[in-house]
Amino acid sequence: MRQYLAILLIPLLLLLSACGNNEDEISEIENPEKVAVAFFEALYNEKNAKKAASVCSPRLARIVMHYKSPSAIARHLFNMSYDNVEIRPDDSGVKVREQFKDAAVITVYFDGYYQNDRIKEVKRLSLVQINDKWVIDKILKDPF
Template structure:
């Protein structure tokens, strides 16, 4: 392909860069409660990045999380479950139909997540019920519901 002027080259390069930047923003999907909750637990368990998890939590819950200082402490003390790094499978339990039943105007939602992984060679599966709230168009983790079986 031959360009007639340097402006055409420059325009093509800027178009390419804009497309590349907009496709790979790296921002988590917080437009739906399920993916936002999964991203939160990915940050805690697989990435072990408490700062990233704090961005996906409400300010009130973020203050609670920050008191533990590390993702490992949040795992063991607050969530009562440790897993080996990079080995936790996290998926949303969407019920019988395989889809979320949520109104567009909803401001609160409860998401059920299944965590499956190993710790020191032993397999652990855990079900977490996460209360999500919508703030400024983003779904954020507000709290975890207490496990009634513990």
Template structure:
């Protein structure tokens, strides 16, 4: 009986300490989106800025220049306030349009319009942002963020 208890405790500690896999993106046609598309990179970047505790993943998904800009703000909340001009407590996002060419593997840059829905101070906020991406060594990197509607 004592041996069984130790095995259960060991199993629980191993499963509790393991990190979850990459989060699944439920967007695109039929709720599936390829990880090699600019839309996928834009969604993951937005989730990194709004849902992560630090900017590590967001800077990895950015160009070198834009990553330096993000690091200059030090925290996610500062990036939300200064770069996006949009503070949110919780957020969901989905791509609206952009980056859809017939031969997307030959595409070098893309502008993706993102619909952002979230809450701040118990108020629902809906915004549109345009994320500009470039393809660097086979990966999509965020180059800039701007307002879709001026």
């Protein structure tokens, strides 16, 4: 009887473990623009601090996780609060990114609402490539 139970449970456990997806990680990490947008999407629209920290360098991830809640991270690190926001990278065609061999500077545009007020904002991030994955290394000063 125990053999039959083991024969049934082992495939069931394998099936269940294969179905689990990790919602606290950003999977598209080959393109620095996508990483930057996914970081802010996780922070502002999904309200998931762990997911946002998953694409940060170890130093920046510690700082991000220090604030614990997405609203505290947004308020203290970026001085921006949104109820809902549209996020897009700079795609002007002139200088989409300043990319060198394993580093890039990405400009991200925000257009959203906070307490029924429309707020437009611009932020710049420095990304580096670690083990063929783009990670956010620094939050750069406001370009304007």
